[in-house]
Amino acid sequence: MERNSERTRLCSLPWESFVLRNQGAPMIAPCNHFEPTWPADDLAQCDAGLRSLRQSLLSGVPPEPCRTCPTKPDCAPPALSDRIADLELADENREIEAVFAALRAGDALPLPELMYRVAHTRSDYQFTGSGVVNLFEILPILLPHLAGPDQHLLDWGCGCGRLARHLIHDPRFASYTGCDIDAEAVEWCRLHLRGGEFLCIPADPPVALPDRAFTAVIGYSVMTHLERELQLRWLAELYRLTAPGAVMALTVHGDAAAERHGLAGRLSEEGIIDEIQDATLDGIAPAGYYRATFQSRSYTERHWGANFEILDYRARAIVDYQDLVILRRR
Numbered sequence: 142m143e144r145n146s147e148r149t150r151l152c153s154l155p156w157e158s159f160v161l162r163n164q165g166a167p168m169i170a171p172c173n174h175f176e177p178t179w180p181a182d183d184l185a186q187c188d189a190g191l192r193s194l195r196q197s198l199l200s201g202v203p204p205e206p207c208r209t210c211p212t213k214p215d216c217a218p219p220a221l222s223d224r225i226a227d228l229e230l231a232d233e234n235r236e237i238e239a240v241f242a243a244l245r246a247g248d249a250l251p252l253p254e255l256m257y258r259v260a261h262t263r264s265d266y267q268f269t270g271s272g273v274v275n276l277f278e279i280l281p282i283l284l285p286h287l288a289g290p291d292q293h294l295l296d297w298g299c300g301c302g303r304l305a306r307h308l309i310h311d312p313r314f315a316s317y318t319g320c321d322i323d324a325e326a327v328e329w330c331r332l333h334l335r336g337g338e339f340l341c342i343p344a345d346p347p348v349a350l351p352d353r354a355f356t357a358v359i360g361y362s363v364m365t366h367l368e369r370e371l372q373l374r375w376l377a378e379l380y381r382l383t384a385p386g387a388v389m390a391l392t393v394h395g396d397a398a399a400e401r402h403g404l405a406g407r408l409s410e411e412g413i414i415d416e417i418q419d420a421t422l423d424g425i426a427p428a429g430y431y432r433a434t435f436q437s438r439s440y441t442e443r444h445w446g447a448n449f450e451i452l453d454y455r456a457r458a459i460v461d462y463q464d465l466v467i468l469r470r471r
């Protein structure tokens with residue numbers, strides 16, 4: 142890996158995009174000014190520490206010891222810079238570059254309420270950065286399954302373009318179409334994101350798009366909100382909309398997400414929990430429509446295979462929370 146001669150100010154990094162993958166090294170400290178340091182082999186402690194750091198950075202309140210960092214660009218301990226390289230965090234470093242580039246691009250941002258509907262954040266930084274980070278999680282798993290560069294992408298549930306704002310510039314896709322049930326979000330995309338088609342669709346299929354139009358689909362956190370019968374109706378519709386051999390990347394709340402919410406026991410008995418209401422789209426989606434749905438891996442494998450082959454299933458692939466399911470249209 143090429144080392145950047147200009148030293149990165151570690152305290153300025155978006156820590157949420159870091160995943161500590163190392164074991165057994167003596168110590169990791171993100172910055173000389175941050176206390177405490179964590180033993181690197183205690184991943185739980187490192188993780189908890191980085192999460193609290195991330196929270197303070199995202200809310201614009203650096204932890205007290207870090208306030209002087211911007212005037213001390215050399216504060217990164219060289220040993221740690223080397224460690225980061227050695228730990229094969231190259232991907233995450235590219236992520237960081239991409240997050241910064243996206244922020245610097247200065248593209249129009251949706252109103253905070255629109256951002257909140259898709260990502261539960263009103264922060265420009267988190268909205269932009271999380272889109273980059275999620276694509277870094279999805280695309281390396283999706284792209285190897287695609288036949289070539291001329292892919293026609295459907296971003297199912299595009300919202301106000303958290304992923305679209307990056308995907309429309311991605312040369313690996315010949316065309317980009319985003320669709321969502323949220324008319325206001327779709328209208329925002331239409332007005333502000335050049336290079337894609339955007340369309341408002343009903344909560345129940347069908348949609349006004351032709352058969353077999355797409356060779357790739359991304360559905361980020363859409364199935365996570367649908368009750369079981371509706372999931373199946375949408376899978377059938379996605380089958381209609383995709384060409385034979387098309388590949389889809391859909392995320393779900395799987396076993397790990399259920400465990401985080403204390404639902405693991407229920408999930409292992411029931412396979413799917415789809416009655417929990419989610420109020421985020423109150424007044425936008427039909428009453429009672431929007432859920433917080435959890436489904437076990439075995440449920441997904443049993444019920445999603447009628448028209449699609451499950452090529453890959455990555456538990457906790459998305460910010461260590463949602464699972465990513467890669468499906469090929471039969």
Ligand SMILES: C[S@@+](CC[C@H](N)C(=O)[O-])C[C@H]1O[C@@H](n2cnc3c(N)ncnc32)[C@H](O)[C@@H]1O
Nearest residue numbers: 259297298299300303321322323344361362363
């Ligand atoms: C959690 S948000 C994720 C949005 C976007 N994929 C992203 O990553 O920022 C879920 C989105 O799915 C949309 N949605 C819900 N049901 C849908 C459906 N049947 N078809 C398309 N979009 C849907 C919602 O309006 C919302 O924008």
